[in-house]
Amino acid sequence: MSSKKMNGASVLLKTLQDFGIEIMTGYIGGAIMPTFDELINFPGIRFITSRHEQGAGFIAQGYTRACGKLMPVMVTSGPGATNLVTAVADAMMDSVAFLAITGQVSTKVIGTDAFQESDIIGLMYPITKYAEMLLKADDVAEAVARSVFIAQNGRTGPVCIDIPKNVQIEETENIDAPKALDLPGVQTYPPIDPDLPEIKQAIDLIKEAKKPVALVGHGVILSQAKIELREFLEKTNIPASFTLHGLSSLPASHPLNLGMMGMHGEIEANRAIENADLLIALGMRFDDRVTGKLEEYAKNSKVIHIEIDPSEINKNVKADVAINGDLRNVLQVLIAKFDGLTKEATDSRQAWFDSINQNRELSRKYYKHIFEYGYGKNNRLLMSRIIHELSEFTKGQDNIVTDVGQHQMQAAKFYKFERFNTWFTSGGLGTMGFGLPAAIGVKIARPNEEVWCITGDGSFQMNIQELGTILQEKLNINILLLNNGYLGMVKQWQDMFHNENFTEVELTNPNFAKIAEGYGIAYRFVEKVEDIIPALQWSKQETRSTIVEFACDEQEIVYPMIPSGWTFDRMILNEDHALEILNKRK
Amino acid sequence: MxxxxxxxxxxxxxxxxxxxxxxxxxxxxxxxxxxxxxxxxxxxxxxxxxxxxxxxxxxxxxxxxxxxxxxxxxxxxxxDSANTVEREILLVKIKRPRNLSEITSLVNIFRGSVVDLSEQTVILQVAGERKKILGFITALKQFEILEIGSSGIVAMER
The missing domain is CATH 3.30.70.260 (ACT domain)
Structure with a gap:
């Protein structure tokens, strides 16, 4: 123990710095002021002030997902902390390492309904891996070390430290975190034993599979298994489909890439899953948007589930072989152990790829009007066409951040990701408002790369105040505003399943050109297909942030679709099929 | 059950x-x-x-x-309940019957005890597995039960 004394606030910042933290975000306020006071003594920590605590939460998520490092979010008590809750819940659902530091009223008045007091630990428990209130400055160093460790180990996720104002001010001699932490419930993953019986069982299933599909999830990105995934798929000759968060883990141009699976997945991906005899789930959790009707899912196939979180195994889909471990390591072992397919499996693989290619043809046929025409029924632009143009223009190399809704699904489908971990979206929680602040985080993490924020008129306005952060930080982000004047995805559901009762989905929107002007952002409006590429070119060349607003067709529907709770064999392929299957043909 | x-x-x-x-x-x-x-x-x-x-x-x-x-x-x-000892403690307050021996003999069958006796009420205590506890409560039906409280189950594997 050092005899030097520091206050709790300084110990907090020092410990973060000791753990390599270079940047934080958040918003100042009463109960956290002592810690903000000390920031001046830590010039190695850059601080980004957002315009709303939720914005800060998504800035941190974008940053962490882009560079793998933590960006703690520091906010005040009460409303500061409650504003952060949505971003924390989002990080929990999408397994993003996240550290929330919330100021709290002094310990003397906790529980008295003091000004800006709220029970943040109580609010955070269900949506964090771990949350604790610090009662003494003596505990700060160890608690920060503990939180940083928990957020970044095992299945990554959010952690909250709630620090009362007096604890920030109180002095302590405990200024260094202990080397060893006592955390019985945190799993770490030593290299897996290659002689584990499950490894052999998995290899046997793979060798004999005639119609296998890999289901690739976020775990591949989180474990940085870029090379291993590709090698595994190529060596075993297994086609791969992707969850929303698995996208960008294998180049879209790779012949084994079937695209996204699930509710709005590609026909070739979903049909392959429907007809497979073996599903190999790699770091994914069989979300309901992926499985459709659970009772019928994977009924005729064996399932190998490789997953870091043991509580995900057998949660939704029963695994025939389950391997609990870090995906990258497990794939390395499987690659090493795999010694070729059986003759029978090799012989049947051609027929499997033939059926997949037939479905690829079908997809291309249904998307023809998008690629060849590009306008919807009201002669306005199709979102899918805009994304397609962006994909061509950037050759699939740039960072894509989206909000939530139709534009998100079309981005997932029509942007052809060629580069690993270049796709950032809110999947599990599906938070509108994620896009703009997350794009800020990605840009900060990757300052020399292009960042495209694809958003809709609904989502954009949910965290539009973060344009102020862009202004203050002088960031160069390309915002593509796909404006159809509606909450398109909700409208799509109303159209298909709610008797076309378009209640509360039409938005009266502001003049976005003037909003752009107010924030010092360059602006362009596009309503013709031939103007898309020039606008993208212009946006890329601009040295400040840009908004390109597109006049989008409110009649666009995202196809194909497996409606919630439906089986894969009832996938709605296109509009014609929708009229038939939904009994809407007039 | x-x-x-x-x-x-x-x-x-x-x-x-x-x-x-x-x-x-x-x-x-x-x-x-x-x-x-x-x-x-x-x-x-x-x-x-x-x-x-x-x-x-x-x-x-x-x-x-x-x-x-x-x-x-x-x-x-x-x-697995087959490999586990599961016990809880039950306290029951009943209206004091005219004839106390009726109640003491019942308590003895269940190997319980009378833990409090006042002019108006008697508090009984029984410990055991859930089946026994529920059985005891059923057996007490002839008396006027005023209050029931139990500790909840503590389990210990063999």
């Missing part, structure tokens, strides 16, 4: 552990039957016994896996 699921948890004695466990149980749509927490032979380690009656047995491994993720939890398992 529907089947009782029992989960036994050992955890560090820290603030919030019990809350995190009960949040999980609520999220999985279970309703607690009993929950007990007490000291163990190791200082700083608590034993928590949780039981539920309703619900889908398939979800039990899920709850166990989820509880295992709580940072302070050292171990957790769903115990």
């Amino acid at each position: 529907s089947k009782l699921h029992t989960i036994l948890v050992f955890a560090q004695n820290k603030r919030g552990v019990l809350e995190r466990i009960t949040i999980l149980i609520r999220r999985k749509m279970y309703n607690l039957e009993t929950i007990t927490a007490s000291d163990t032979e190791v200082e700083g380690i608590k034993r928590i016994t949780i039981t539920f009656t309703q619900g889908d047995a398939d979800k039990i491994p899920q709850i166990v896996a989820q509880i295992n993720k709580i940072v302070e939890v050292i171990s957790v398992k769903a115990v």
Whole structure:
């Protein structure tokens, strides 16, 4: 123990710095002021002030997902902390390492309904891996070390430290975190034993599979298994489909890439899953948007589930072989152990790829009007066409951040990701408002790369105040505003399943050109297909942030679709099929 | 009586552990039957016994896996009742009958005891497994029961 004394606030910042933290975000306020006071003594920590605590939460998520490092979010008590809750819940659902530091009223008045007091630990428990209130400055160093460790180990996720104002001010001699932490419930993953019986069982299933599909999830990105995934798929000759968060883990141009699976997945991906005899789930959790009707899912196939979180195994889909471990390591072992397919499996693989290619043809046929025409029924632009143009223009190399809704699904489908971990979206929680602040985080993490924020008129306005952060930080982000004047995805559901009762989905929107002007952002409006590429070119060349607003067709529907709770064999392929299957043909 | 699921948890004695466990149980749509927490032979380690009656047995491994993720939890398992001793203590307050021997003989059958006697009321105590506790309550039906309280189940594997 050092005899030097520091206050709790300084110990907090020092410990973060000791753990390599270079940047934080958040918003100042009463109960956290002592810690903000000390920031001046830590010039190695850059601080980004957002315009709303939720914005800060998504800035941190974008940053962490882009560079793998933590960006703690520091906010005040009460409303500061409650504003952060949505971003924390989002990080929990999408397994993003996240550290929330919330100021709290002094310990003397906790529980008295003091000004800006709220029970943040109580609010955070269900949506964090771990949350604790610090009662003494003596505990700060160890608690920060503990939180940083928990957020970044095992299945990554959010952690909250709630620090009362007096604890920030109180002095302590405990200024260094202990080397060893006592955390019985945190799993770490030593290299897996290659002689584990499950490894052999998995290899046997793979060798004999005639119609296998890999289901690739976020775990591949989180474990940085870029090379291993590709090698595994190529060596075993297994086609791969992707969850929303698995996208960008294998180049879209790779012949084994079937695209996204699930509710709005590609026909070739979903049909392959429907007809497979073996599903190999790699770091994914069989979300309901992926499985459709659970009772019928994977009924005729064996399932190998490789997953870091043991509580995900057998949660939704029963695994025939389950391997609990870090995906990258497990794939390395499987690659090493795999010694070729059986003759029978090799012989049947051609027929499997033939059926997949037939479905690829079908997809291309249904998307023809998008690629060849590009306008919807009201002669306005199709979102899918805009994304397609962006994909061509950037050759699939740039960072894509989206909000939530139709534009998100079309981005997932029509942007052809060629580069690993270049796709950032809110999947599990599906938070509108994620896009703009997350794009800020990605840009900060990757300052020399292009960042495209694809958003809709609904989502954009949910965290539009973060344009102020862009202004203050002088960031160069390309915002593509796909404006159809509606909450398109909700409208799509109303159209298909709610008797076309378009209640509360039409938005009266502001003049976005003037909003752009107010924030010092360059602006362009596009309503013709031939103007898309020039606008993208212009946006890329601009040295400040840009908004390109597109006049989008409110009649666009995202196809194909497996409606919630439906089986894969009832996938709605296109509009014609929708009229038939939904009994809407007039 | 529907089947009782029992989960036994050992955890560090820290603030919030019990809350995190009960949040999980609520999220999985279970309703607690009993929950007990007490000291163990190791200082700083608590034993928590949780039981539920309703619900889908398939979800039990899920709850166990989820509880295992709580940072302070050292171990957790769903115990098999065939290999486990499960006991609780029941206190029953009844209106004092005219003839006390009626009640003392009943209490003796259940190997319980009279722990309090006043002019108006008698408090009885019985310890045992759930079946015995429920049996004792049924046997008391002829008396006027004023209050029932029990400790909840404590489980220990053989």
